[in-house]
Amino acid sequence: MRLVLLGAPGSGKGTQAAFLKERYGCIHVSTGDIFRENLRNKTPLGLEAEGYMSKGALVPDEVVVKMVSARLREQDAEAGFLLDGFPRTVAQAEFLDAFLQERDWPLDAVVLFAIDEEKLVQRLVNRRTCRSCGKIYNLLRAEDGFDGKKCPACDGEIYQREDDSERVIRNRLKVFGDQTAPLIAWYEKKELLRRIDVSGTPEEAFEALEAVLG
C-alpha cells in the first residue's frame, strides 16, 4: 500500500497512520515526527527546521525533499508507505511524482481528511503527546485513564507541542489553505483523491478510511 494522507493540522493523520500501519504493515513516514526527532537530538537538520516549525511556517522544499527521498530509499519502504505531512506544496508533489515514477511505484490513493476549521483549532489546543512513545492524546477525549500528565501506554511524560498554541495554530491553518490545499485539485486531476469525513471519532474515521481503500 502506497498512500498519501492529506489534511490540515489536527485532522488526525498521525492517529489514522498508526491504525493503518498495523493493518497494512507498511512504514509510516511523518515529516513532522522526523523533524521533531531531529530537533530533540539537536542535529543540523533539526536546528535548521526549528525556526520554521516554531512559527508554523513550512520548512523549505529542498530540505524536506532530501529528507523524504532518503527515507524512501531505505529497504523497508519497498513494502509500501504512508506519507503523513508530505507532500505539502505543489513543488513537493511534483518531486514525489517523479521519484515514484522512476521506481514504478504508483500511489494507491491520496486520502483527504475533511473537517471544518473551528473543530481543528479545538482539537489542536487540547492535543497532548507522549514524549517517550509519541502517542497522541486529547484532553477532550479522556480515554484509557489519560490524566494529561502520564502516558497510560508507557508511563512517559506528556507534553504539549510548542506549535500547538492558538496563534501558531492559526498560522499553520493559513499555510495549509495557501500552500497545501492546491494539492487537492492537483490529485483530483490525477484521479487519486479519496475524501473522508474526519469530524467524528478516530474509530469512525478509520472505518471511512477502510471503506475508501476497499
Ligand code: ADP
Ligand atoms: P501538523 O500537525 O501541522 O500537520 P506536522 O507534525 O506534520 O504538523 O509538522 C510540523 C511542522 O513541521 C510544520 O508546521 C512544518 O514547519 C514542518 N513540516 C512538516 N512537514 C513538512 C513539509 N512536507 N514541508 C515543509 N514543512 C514541513
Ligand code: ZN
Ligand atoms: Zn507513551
